Amino acid sequence: MTHYCVNCGAELVTRVIEGREVEGCPNDDFVLWHDPKVTTAVVVEVDGGILLGRRAIEPGRGQWCLPGGFVNDDEDPWDAAARECMEEICVPVEMSRLIGVYHIAKRTAPSMIGIAYEARLADESRPSPGLEMLEVRVFALDSLPPMAFPSHQNVLDEYRAAKSPVQAGAEGSPSAGVVAQRGAQPSPAPAPSRPQRKQ
Numbered sequence: 250m251t252h253y254c255v256n257c258g259a260e261l262v263t264r265v266i267e268g269r270e271v272e273g274c275p276n277d278d279f280v281l282w283h284d285p286k287v288t289t290a291v292v293v294e295v296d297g298g299i300l301l302g303r304r305a306i307e308p309g310r311g312q313w314c315l316p317g318g319f320v321n322d323d324e325d326p327w328d329a330a331a332r333e334c335m336e337e338i339c340v341p342v343e344m345s346r347l348i349g350v351y352h353i354a355k356r357t358a359p360s361m362i363g364i365a366y367e368a369r370l371a372d373e374s375r376p377s378p379g380l381e382m383l384e385v386r387v388f389a390l391d392s393l394p395p396m397a398f399p400s401h402q403n404v405l406d407e408y409r410a411a412k413s414p415v416q417a418g419a420e421g422s423p424s425a426g427v428v429a430q431r432g433a434q435p436s437p438a439p440a441p442s443r444p445q446r447k448q
């Protein structure tokens with residue numbers, strides 16, 4: 250497929266930069282870099298387990314996932330993670346730690362850099378499903394459902410490994426039940442609080 254310069258409209262030509270073949274402008278310094286997309290996933294701890302959302306949209310419609318999503322170009326990933334929690338499970342959260350950074354390979358799209366955080370609820374707000382979720386539910390760590398995305402499964406495996414043996418398998422209780430289902434109108438969302446972060 251032919252690509253064009255965003256500055257001058259010229260047809261891009263193949264250039265070699267640091268050993269990689271890339272498409273660049275013959276007239277100026279524009280290069281069509283295929284940068285990885287940056288995305289976040291958040292393990293939100295609550296009494297009895299963690300919060301998961303069931304997706305209302307593709308990919309993975311109907312399946313469970315961690316709240317999270319893409320980082321905007323001018324956004325700190327901490328802020329992006331908190332914003333996505335507000336949008337997807339409608340509660341303010343405080344990031345408590347970085348779980349890990351993951352390379353997520355894609356065949357037909359740019360690969361992704363996944364940044365996973367642990368967080369807890371910032372106040373007494375009740376989670377409820379945002380537009381991209383069908384429902385939000387608390388799951389005990391020993392009874393998590395299959396995840397929509399392998400990368401979220403990796404995050405949870407790592408999270409559980411860090412928590413065990415204290416919590417994993419300690420209680421045989423089933424999930425703590427439905428927190429909120431779509432249709433129950435969520436109360437107006439409070440303004441997101443900036444996550445507390447260590448400098």
Ligand SMILES: [Zn+2]
Pocket residue numbers: 254255256257258259274275276277278279
């Ligand atoms: Zn150009």
